[in-house]
Amino acid sequence: MADEIAPFGDSALLVTLGRAADRSLTVRARAIAEALGAAGASTAGLGRPIPAHASVLVPFDPLVLDREAAVGFVRRAMETAPDGAGAEPDLARTASAPSAVEIPVRYGGDDGPDLDAVAGHCGLRPEDVIELHAGARYEVLFLGFAPGFAYLGGLPVALSTPRRASPRERVPAGSVAIAGEQSAVYPQAMPGGWNLIGRTDTVLFDPARTEPSLLSPGAAVRFVPAR
Amino acid sequence: MILDVLDGGLLTTVQDAGRPGWTHLGVPVSGAADPWSRAVANLLAGNDEGEAALEMTLIGPRLRARTGGLIGLAGADLGGRVVGGRRLGVGRSHWVAAGDEIAFEGAGAGRRPGRGARCYLAVAGGIDVPVVLGSRSTCLAGGFGGLDGRAIRPGDQIAKTDAPDRGGPAEAELVWPAVNPNGTGRDDGPVALRVLPSPDDGADALADGSWRVAAAADRVGVRLEGRALPAELGGETLTHGVPWGAIQVPPDGRPIILSADHQTTGGYRVAAVVISADLPLVGQLRPGDEVRFVVTDLAEADRAVRARHEALAAGAAALREAAGWDDLVASAGG
Structure with a gap:
């Protein structure tokens, strides 16, 4: 399915990468959260993103940051974050x-x-x-x-x-x-x-x-x- | 000022504007369940609106002032009074003298009994507990923040910080001048909460009829009862991050409104999300209250949060004028 960015309440966006627990999606969610976290450190109003199985919750303060601007940050993070699929075989190696x-x-x-x-x-x-x-x-x-x-x-x-x-x-x-x-x-x-x-x-x-x-x-x- | 705790009340914790920076490690944001009232109590005490204050729940503490000072009170009227003396109304500041014993016997003892669950007591200069992970808020789940991560109890001491307070107008009482444009949740009739549809379905079904607040209503979440949503609108889903105000629907169809101490991730379907401007109303819900939901849109949600911010700023400006606190401002995000 296509990635989806949707408002989740008025102060957060939910990025949905898929509907099933899949390691490549989890790795990608983490990479997006890390990219956003780096952006958020220097951007007023962008909160700490929460990655999960196949999603990222991106909190923001609508008084400080426009919703469209927040969506823009998410899109850029999704472009720069590595595709999780490439990381698929890495589990055993990184863990050892x-x-x-x-x-x-x-x-x-x-x-x-x-x-x-x-x-x-x-x-x-x-x-x-x-x-x-x-x-x-x-x-x-x-x-x-x-x-x-x-x-x-x-x-x-x-x-x-x-x-x-x-x-x-x-x-x-x-x-x-x-x-x-x-x-x-x-x-x-x-x-x-x-x-x-x-x-x-x-x-x-x-x-x-x-x-x-x-x-x-x-x-x-x-x-x-x-x- | 220093307050000795004689009785902690039902659940009195130190709460500020919360700890939003550690949610990726599973740390709940915490902070006041009714952030509007926390802000008002602080402004009345001459503090930054996000300072740490005492959050009392239904039945408040008994405290003895070892030294005098200015306090601000806001939120539900829990019947505050100086023992053997005057009433301590909400939406006001009060000068408490050394030796005064103050008590909050419960909502039934208030001027308008029966509505609202939480009252905030701010001390001029803020409450001196260690800053843990960027906040003085009590994290009950993790057992840290506030006073050793727990509710206050007899023998504790509530002290103001080293920061100089504004030396407020002794003997003078300031009155909070602004109305919350989004309501207080303490009026008669059902509490109306505006919600936004979530990526899952269920907002319209939620709004079709009223609900009753169950006994299980705490800082983590507020359980609703009286009826149940159809099975297909509830149940488990892939775990994802959830915001404050999300209305989860477990398999039994009885919704839970997530509150300030909610878990950072959740595995139930979410029927709708309460708008930020109405979260203070969620913090004032008490068991037995009737609740209804009104589906709204992002434009109204944004207008409402802006109106709340402007009302806080207007109130701060009026207090600044009345008390001569030149630099008192309501910061963004209140």
Whole structure:
């Protein structure tokens, strides 16, 4: 489908690149957001863009920046941002690069109360789930849901498991989880419906750090069994 | 001035103009749920309209002034008074003397009971809490900003910043002179919210009839009940960034209006988006309120946000004149 730029309320534009989760669209959304972010740093009224699976939300202040001018910035960013399709085969290579963030995980037990359920759903033994999960290389698709909550692509298809039928009222901070075709780490204690397979002591989000979020869009991630 | 917290009230947090620069890392924007009233409270205290102020919810705190100072109050009338003494009306500034105990017992104790959920208390000079990621606003989800990322509680101290305040007119009360051209949400009858159609369908169905605010109404979002939208207008969609005011429709068809602490991304269909000028009304909704939606267009949305800015600027100009605050201005984006 053609790219689409549409007003989303009076103070934002939504750039829609497609209707399905597709890594090349996610990479392109990220590139557009980065190009816009660079433009926004020097443009009054242009807010911080939010990339997602196949879209970019571009906030702007209509008192400061004309809507047509905002659309113009988006068009220019879309022209300069690299086409995501070219980045398709890069996942394994970038993820295995030395810059991959390593997150130590205690799998199973009280730390991962849903490990057995995930194993049951996937027709695997719990130790197979651990091996597959820790053997894969992940990529931060985008962040959302909570401060520092990164949606990680690259989960082995064999581990794909739907969300729990009823969400937990409180998921402990550091919980390593699976839902659908993604993995994630809960940065703070909060309600959540993902399947919890382990837990890490790594601090995912600390507003006092220069880079508050351990994981940023596009980063490569590996999970390392801690026991 | 320094205020000792004796009782925190239902949910009283420090909020300023918000933290818009970190949404790409999942950090909600936060800030006052009713930015108009936060701006008015600040201007009444001689502050920049985007300064940090206390946002009280339904039942406010009890505070004791250790030192005296000027405060500005705006938003819902939560029955503010000096204990054993005078009432502290909204849309006014008040001189609070050292030793005064002030209390906000709840909307039922106000002059016009029953409407509005949030009241803002600004302290001349602003509230001194650390700036975290560019803002003093409390991020309840992340547990940072404001006072240790939480609501105020007994034993806390609310202090003004080191910045010199304007030494406002002691004993004098300033009255906010301008009307919000977009309404206050505290009049009788259903609250009318103007909405823009979203890229998903559903705006007309949303506007066809009224809704009731459910008990689940907080800084993250306001749940509506009383009826449900047809299944095809709700449900899950590919997760994307969502703006403040987006009206999400979960699979049960009962819409949620996203408010100041909303998550940066969402995975439900969006039926419509409340115009920026009417977001202060969303911040004043309380459980049981009747809400209806009116579909409008971008031209009216832009006119309304401009009118709001002009009304704030006019109010600031009148206060400047009345109090001799030469450099008091309402900045853009209020």
